[in-house]
Amino acid sequence: MTASETTTTADLIVEGATLDGATVDVVVRDGRIAALGPGAAGGVTAPERIAAAGGLITPPFTEPHSHPDKALSRRSIGPLGLPARLTERPALMQRQRDLKATFTRDEVAGRAGAFLRLAASQGVGTVAGQADIDTVTGLTSFEGVMDAREAHADLVELRVTAFPQEGLVQDPGAYDLVAAALAAGAHRVGGWPNNERSFEDQLTHLDQVFELAERFGVGIDINVDYFTDPTERLLEPLAERTVAHGMQGLVNANHVGALETYPDDDARRVIAKVAEAGIVVTVCPSNLGGSYPYRGVSRANELLAAGVTVAAGTGNLQDNWEPFGNLDPMDTARMAWHAFPLSDEDDRGVATAWQLVTGHAARAAGVPYGELRAGGRADFTVLAATTLTDALRNEPGPRRLVRGGRVVAGRAGELWTAPAPAGTR
Incomplete structure (x- = not known):
């Protein structure tokens, strides 16, 4: 693998997550966070991508x-x-x-x-x-x-x-x-x-x-x-x-x-x-x-x-x-x-x-609380909620746990549905 390939490929990318009120991308390579910040995933490819759509990202x-x-x-x-x-x-x-x-x-x-x-x-x-x-x-x-x-x-x-x-x-x-x-x-x-x-x-x-x-x-x-x-x-x-x-x-x-x-x-x-x-x-x-x-x-x-x-x-x-x-x-x-x-x-x-x-x-x-930072171990959770209040409301949506740079567990998003009365929007 060439030097240019090393910088443009990754194992996992999280796009458009919310961290401390800012929208960031997270690039994961070899079990660690290779890059983190606005637009950090630009020009980078990975076999697995999470489209966070503004969802919160947090240490597990x-x-x-x-x-x-x-x-x-x-x-x-x-x-x-x-x-x-x-x-x-x-x-x-x-x-x-x-x-x-x-x-x-x-x-x-x-x-x-x-x-x-x-x-x-x-x-x-x-x-x-x-x-x-x-x-x-x-x-x-x-x-x-x-x-x-x-x-x-x-x-x-x-x-x-x-x-x-x-x-x-x-x-x-x-x-x-x-x-x-x-x-x-x-x-x-x-x-x-x-x-x-x-x-x-x-x-x-x-x-x-x-x-x-x-x-x-x-x-x-x-x-x-x-x-x-x-x-x-x-x-x-x-x-x-x-x-x-x-x-x-x-x-x-x-x-x-x-x-x-x-x-x-x-x-x-x-x-x-x-x-x-x-x-x-x-x-x-x-x-x-x-x-x-x-x-x-x-x-x-x-x-x-x-x-x-x-x-x-x-x-x-x-x-x-x-x-x-x-x-x-x-x-x-x-x-x-x-x-x-x-x-x-x-x-x-x-x-x-x-x-x-x-x-x-x-x-x-009795364990340290991890900080999401470039160079740190890629352990984090991605939620569907975009704010803390929405997170505590616990509305339907996917949740993923990443440990060591791999998505290891999570839950699928489901919608609450009911037929709308005729003539309503």
Whole structure:
């Protein structure tokens, strides 16, 4: 290939996309962005072209909180003869134990793989996923998720958290299982300290999570103060331990619903400590229902105002806890716009909602947020929507995920149609 051919041929071209308010072309060669800018594709040929028609181009979305080992397992509740309609937490917990006791490595890998393919079709390039590790499922769920991760590495980057759902104190043996998962490649250590039986055991759980994080040199992805219950008070000791262990910026806290119920003075004190500790808070807007007490969306606006990075994720998907979900970041962002609420911020609220599933979500997952630039890796998502507001409206249209310079997944555009009455236009 001659020098002139090198500059006039490419592997993929995106024409007429919207980036930061400007119309640009993107030229991809050898897995990297060779050129980016207005008219950059002029005179360049490629075997594959995307006519963006003004659609937004963005680094791939990030799903910051999910459970791929449990995803799509709800369909097994009936065949296993488990109770179908439950709302109270103890009964839901027992049904989850009964479900995961039947999990096999291959079955988990199959469901987790379908979960990752769904994520990719929505333009998600990185998923932070927790895998249960306890004496009920052992390492089965973790190993199945890791198998799915390897099989789908070209589609999605899956960051796996070793998650002791049943506790570390009340589930003897879980600590060693979590350590084994971390030794086998888990990216972060998780926890749910509120699930322990006493406050002293809850603090021990926290301490063991930090001990494991330091031992294996990993970050922390912890579920804390799950419910809108004012007696749940572990966010503050989490922040204090984060500073004491020098782990600022390395801790993601999920749910944090109890913060909603604190007296305002207590909430301000705790939020200031969370900000000092550099803890990212990830909430799930769909958690406004489905269990009692509901899990809420924390004090998201107050956290944001204090400088805390707040992300929004899916949480559970078609499993014991949640019958719905489609992993679409635009649905998550729109629900957050309503739930926080961000509506009083007008257009700024839409931009904030977008950040919850892009840059902020990447921080929550513990990965850098990519920048689209010439010379950078060609990882991006192309949407049909031309503005952030239209993106959150989630109107029909194609969406494509590009990773390493190849279109690896996406969804086809469909039109909403209905016959117009005679005589109308």
